[in-house]
Amino acid sequence: MASSLLNTALSVAAKDLRIEWRTKTAFASSIVFAVLVLAIFYFSRDTTVVSELDIAPSALWVTFTFASMLGLNRAFLLEQENRAIDAILITDVPRTGVFLGKVLGNLAFVAVVELITLPLFALFFNVPILRPLPALLAVTAMATLAFVTVGTLLSAMVVRTRFAELMLPVLLLPFLVPPVIGAVQITAGLLAYRPLSDFSGWLRLLASFDIAFVAACLLLFDATVEE
Amino acid sequence: MNERVPQISTTIRLSVRGLNRRFGYRRVIRNLTLDVEAGSVLVLIGHNGAGKTTLIRLLAGLLKPTSGTVTREGSFGLVAHDSMFYDSLTAKENLRFFGNLVGSAESSRIEELLLVTGLTEHAERRVEAFSRGMVQRLTMARALLHDPELLLLDEPMTGLDDAATTTVQRLLADLASRNRSIVLATHHLPEVVHLATEVGFLVSGEMKALEPIGGRDSRALMDRYRELVQNG
Amino acid sequence: MTNSNPIERLLKRGWTLTIAALLSLVAVYVRVVYFTPVESTQGPAQKIFYVHVPSAWAALVAFAVTGIVSLLYLKRRDEKLDTIGAASAEVGLVFGAVMLTTGPIWGKVIWGAWWAWDAKLTSTLFLYILFVGYVVLRGAVVDPEMRARFSAVVGILALILVPFIYFSVNMFRTLHPEPPVLRSGGPALPGSMLLTLMLSVVVFSVLYVGFLMVRYSLSVLKDLREKRAADGIS
Numbered sequence: 001m002a003s004s005l006l007n008t009a010l011s012v013a014a015k016d017l018r019i020e021w022r023t024k025t026a027f028a029s030s031i032v033f034a035v036l037v038l039a040i041f042y043f044s045r046d047t048t049v050v051s052e053l054d055i056a057p058s059a060l061w062v063t064f065t066f067a068s069m070l071g072l073n074r075a076f077l078l079e080q081e082n083r084a085i086d087a088i089l090i091t092d093v094p095r096t097g098v099f100l101g102k103v104l105g106n107l108a109f110v111a112v113v114e115l116i117t118l119p120l121f122a123l124f125f126n127v128p129i130l131r132p133l134p135a136l137l138a139v140t141a142m143a144t145l146a147f148v149t150v151g152t153l154l155s156a157m158v159v160r161t162r163f164a165e166l167m168l169p170v171l172l173l174p175f176l177v178p179p180v181i182g183a184v185q186i187t188a189g190l191l192a193y194r195p196l197s198d199f200s201g202w203l204r205l206l207a208s209f210d211i212a213f214v215a216a217c218l219l220l221f222d223a224t225v226e227e
Numbered sequence: 228m229n230e231r232v233p234q235i236s237t238t239i240r241l242s243v244r245g246l247n248r249r250f251g252y253r254r255v256i257r258n259l260t261l262d263v264e265a266g267s268v269l270v271l272i273g274h275n276g277a278g279k280t281t282l283i284r285l286l287a288g289l290l291k292p293t294s295g296t297v298t299r300e301g302s303f304g305l306v307a308h309d310s311m312f313y314d315s316l317t318a319k320e321n322l323r324f325f326g327n328l329v330g331s332a333e334s335s336r337i338e339e340l341l342l343v344t345g346l347t348e349h350a351e352r353r354v355e356a357f358s359r360g361m362v363q364r365l366t367m368a369r370a371l372l373h374d375p376e377l378l379l380l381d382e383p384m385t386g387l388d389d390a391a392t393t394t395v396q397r398l399l400a401d402l403a404s405r406n407r408s409i410v411l412a413t414h415h416l417p418e419v420v421h422l423a424t425e426v427g428f429l430v431s432g433e434m435k436a437l438e439p440i441g442g443r444d445s446r447a448l449m450d451r452y453r454e455l456v457q458n459g
Numbered sequence: 460m461t462n463s464n465p466i467e468r469l470l471k472r473g474w475t476l477t478i479a480a481l482l483s484l485v486a487v488y489v490r491v492v493y494f495t496p497v498e499s500t501q502g503p504a505q506k507i508f509y510v511h512v513p514s515a516w517a518a519l520v521a522f523a524v525t526g527i528v529s530l531l532y533l534k535r536r537d538e539k540l541d542t543i544g545a546a547s548a549e550v551g552l553v554f555g556a557v558m559l560t561t562g563p564i565w566g567k568v569i570w571g572a573w574w575a576w577d578a579k580l581t582s583t584l585f586l587y588i589l590f591v592g593y594v595v596l597r598g599a600v601v602d603p604e605m606r607a608r609f610s611a612v613v614g615i616l617a618l619i620l621v622p623f624i625y626f627s628v629n630m631f632r633t634l635h636p637e638p639p640v641l642r643s644g645g646p647a648l649p650g651s652m653l654l655t656l657m658l659s660v661v662v663f664s665v666l667y668v669g670f671l672m673v674r675y676s677l678s679v680l681k682d683l684r685e686k687r688a689a690d691g692i693s
Contacts, residue, residue, distance in 0.1 A: 011327045015313070015320075022315040078313060087311035087369065090287050090303070091328045150616070157609045161599035171596065171613065174589040175620060178627035185631070201630055209623055216619055220612050223533055227290045227605070251603050252689035 005097040012088075012101025017108055019078055026071040027109065034067040034117045042124050056125040057187040061180050063117060064140070065147060068110040069169055072151040075102045076159040089225060099221035103152045110148055114140060132190035139190070142206040143183035146213060150175045153217040156224040175213075182206045237264045239300060240377045240408040241286065246295035248285055248432075255281045257432045259295070263408050265376070268399070268422050270440075271412040272452055273429030279412035280308060282429065283381040286410060302329070303377035304370030308385075310362045311369075314355035318346055318365055321354060322372065329373040340368040345394055360391030367398050378402060380411040384418045392418060416445035428455050466679050473672025480666035487658050495655045504568040507561050509655055513663035514557040515583060520667060521551030522590060522617065529614025532607060541607035542682075544614055545597060546674035548590050550667060555587045578632045582624050589617050 020027060041059035079085035088098055118140075122129040129136060151172050158167040182202040189199055196203070241263040248256040255278050263269055273279045284290045286297055287305050305311075312321050319337060326332030341347045344364040354362065363383065370378060383395055399422055402409060412429075413419055420440075426448060428436045435455040443451070491509045498505040528544040531537075562580045563573040574580070593613050600606040 008328065011324060015316070015324045018320070019313055019315050081314060082312050083307070083309035084311045084313055086287075086289055086307065086309070087305070087325055088328060089289060090305050091325075093328050153612070153616075157596070157612065160605065161596070163599055167592075167596060167599060171589075171592040174585045174592070174624070175616070177585050178620075178623040181627045181631055185634070205623070205627055205630065212619055212623070213616075216616065220533075220615065223608050223612055226608075227284075252686040 005094050005100065008093040008097030009100035009104055012098055013104035013108065016075055016078070016102065016105035020074065020105075020109065026074045027112070030067045030070045030109075030113045031116060033070055034063050034113060035120060037063045037066060038117070038121060038124050052125045052127060053188075053191060056121070056127050056191060057184045059125065060117075060121050060187060061143075061184050063121070064110075064114055064144070065176055065180060067113050067117065068144070068148065069151065069172065071109050071113070072106055072148070072172075073155050073159060073164050073168055074109075075106050075152060076155050077164070080159055085225065095222050095225065096218050098225075099152070099156070099218060102156070103149055103217075106148050106152050107144065110144055114144065127191050128193075129191070131193065135190050135196040136187065138196075139183055139186045139203075139206070142203075142210055143179040145210050146179035146206065147172065147176050149210075149214050149217050153221060153224065156221065178209050179206055182209075237266075239263065240265055240267075241300070241410065242296075242298040243286070244296050246285060246297060247293045248281060248290060249293045255432050256285065256292075259432075259434050261427065261434060261437055263377070263410055265408055266403065266406040267424050268403050268409045269411070269425045269427055270416075270419055270423040271410065271427045271429055272414065272416065272448060273412065274414065274456075276431075277429045278432040279414075279429060280381050281432075283307065283379050283410070283412050287379050299377060301376035302373055303379060304373070304375040306363070306366050306370050306378070306380040306383050308381050310354070310366060312354045312362065312365065315353055317351050317353050318357075319350045321365070322369055325369050326372050331373040336372065340371060343371075343398070344368045345390065358388070359386045360388040363387055363391050364394050367395060371398070371402075375407070377408045377410070380409070380413075382413055382415070383411065384413065384415045396422070416448060420445045420448065426451075428452050430456050466676050466683070469672055470676035470680070473669055473676055475669075476665060477669030477673060480662055480669050483662045484659075484666065487655070487662050490655055490658070496649070496651055498652070501569055504565065507565040507568075509659045511558060511561040511565055512656060513659040514554045514561065515579070516660055517663045517667045518551050518554035518558055518583065518587075520664070521547045521554060521671075522586060522621075524671075525551065525590070525593070525614050526618030526621075529611040529618070532611040533615070538603070538607060539679075541610060542678045543671070543675055544610060545594075546671055546678055548593050548614075550670045550674055552587070552590055552594065553670070554663070554667065555583065555590070558583060559587060578625070578628045582628050585624050585628075586617070586621060589613075589620065593617070 038059060041055060041062070045055050076085075079088075089095070118129065118136075121127070151168065154171045154175075155164075155168055158164045158171065161167055182205050186196070186199045186202050190196070239262050241261075243259055243261045246256055246259040247254065259282070261269075271279055271282065281290065283305075284307075285292060286299075287303070287307075288297065288299070313324075316324070318341065322337045322340065323332050326337060338347070338350075341350050344367055346361065346364055346368065349357065349361060354365065357365065367383075378399075384392055387395070396418065399409060399411075399419070403422060403424075409422070411419055411422075420443075423440045425437065425439055426443075427434050428451065430452075435458075436451070487509070491506050495506070495509075497503055524547040525544045528540050528547065532540040532544065559580070562583075566575055566577075566580075567573050593610060596613060597606055597610055600609055
């Protein structure tokens with residue numbers, strides 16, 4: 001009796017999160033990294049020339065993406081240790097479900113990092129995030145889905161090489177460009193109290209990016225684990 | 228001791244035809260054909276590098292053949308060289324996770340298997356604290372969760388303490404008596420020879436011979452192996 | 460003994476094509492320098508355009524071929540497709556490098572800035588980085604079958620990414636327009652200049668095909684040598 005797609009995904013995600021909770025190493029690195037990056041951005045600007053509002057959106061998104069990248073590889077690295085993934089692959093659970101589970105686990109991980117970083121960001125940069133908060137969260141969710149999905153798929157391949165930590169950023173960076181440009185533009189606008197409706201073009205770009213890449217990654221995952 | 232109970236009808240649990248597998252330019256498995264019937268215990272003998280691990284992985288579907296087919300009827304379990312466990316999870320958590328994937332995660336079933344493998348008092352300990360023997364017993368427990376019709380094992384006896392060896396032997400004998408099929412690759416013959424109903428001799432990726440055990444002991448089998456290696 | 464003659468013939472033809480294209484390139488550039496009118500606003504420096512645009516075109520064709528061949532590979536699992544994809548990616552990196560160096564040179568002369576984040580150059584830069592990643596990934600995977608599979612996955616993802624990069628950079632540019640001087644001579648080119656451009660594009664295309672044939676043949680020959688060596692041992 002095989003698990004359905006969703007059951008498999010939830011099982012895998014729950015298992016991954018339980019393991020991460022036991023060790024917390026990736027999580028701790030990501031948070032520390034995020035705080036450091038935010039601080040560096042803050043202190044390195046010339047206050048007479050650059051206002052907080054100018055630099056804030058970029059600082060936020062660089063922090064989100066790079067801190068998240070620190071944690072993306074763990075999802076497949078924990079399968080490499082003892083080849084546990086083999087024990088999953090020999091069952092007849094849908095492999096798409098396994099990938100979905102990995103993405104969900106990574107999304108949960110990144111979401112926690114982002115939710116901790118966001119208030120720190122508001123504090124450091126003295127920017128008003130409360131009023132546009134729902135819209136901000138929506139945009140963050142869309143852009144995060146984009147880079148976490150692609151990052152998870154790339155990680156499935158990259159952990160089989162010797163330079164997983166180096167290779168992931170190199171391969172992932174170009175895929176960050178469309179969602180991050182959109183996210184930064186919208187974030188900048190939201191922090192200046194512009195309505196979300198002003199950014200329909202960017203929102204369409206983000207949505208179509210999400211749809212295209214989630215679909216593509218779900219389809220391509222099988223090719224990364226079969227041998 | 229290992230006479231097969233006469234079957235009224237035999238079912239083929241595993242069927243392999245013309246199996247080939249390359250890695251880069253090396254042919255690791257060459258033109259292999261075999262059938263494993265229900266109740267059969269096939270022991271595969273081969274020197275290091277003969278392709279035993281590759282063959283088991285091919286039989287399990289973890290490797291795709293370069294050419295040829297592998298067909299399995301019904302469910303199967305795998306005991307491999309790597310433990311395939313999550314070190315930071317407990318024995319019970321590991322079994323529950325894999326049990327969920329095969330639809331066999333009831334507490335009663337998990338407890339039964341922990342009992343049968345002698346791991347009940349270690350159920351809540353993390354796998355990273357387990358000895359090799361304990362890990363292997365847990366691997367057997369996982370493989371048997373869904374009571375598979377076929378069990379594939381790759382060198383299951385390597386590095387085991389006596390308790391673990393006995394447990395594994397007992398479990399395999401029990402499986403065989405219930406008409407389950409077993410394919411076991413090894414070069415530790417003495418520990419498994421009494422269970423075998425058939426023997427396959429793997430030399431450099433080729434199955435040089437596939438014969439009934441014919442009541443032979445491990446020494447006779449090793450002689451036969453050497454004979455097959457020499458004849459080229 | 461495997462017959463490598465068809466491959467060696469392909470290699471020879473590839474070299475012939477490449478040399479013919481290179482010679483034609485010289486002819487085209489004689490035309491560029493001496494027989495094509497000088498553009499009024501930008502002066503003689505504009506002539507870099509006749510190298511810049513065709514190399515961009517060739518790089519894009521090369522990357523597109525890799526993307527399409529990646530899709531085909533996952534369906535057919537023919538290792539020749541993987542070899543073509545890899546060869547095309549490498550050739551694309553060469554043309555891309557030309558495009559990415561002529562772009563800033565042209566920019567420096569025209570606008571006084573090496574890099575102005577214009578839509579086309581920026582998009583190509585990101586695509587270039589992606590294919591550098593593609594080649595690095597190939598280098599990091601030892602098993603040929605896994606390497607082919609992983610390359611195909613990245614190739615397909617790259618194919619899907621291209622329109623998104625283009626649209627996002629473009630959308631950014633409509634908000635923050637490029638320097639007005641940068642109009643890289645679109646279709647509104649006078650006849651003589653258009654002809655020169657077209658000739659250059661054709662020659663670059665032939666050069667791409669020549670390079671591809673050579674690179675592909677060299678790959679296959681190397682594989683054959685390794686196969687012979689492996690067969691000899693085992």
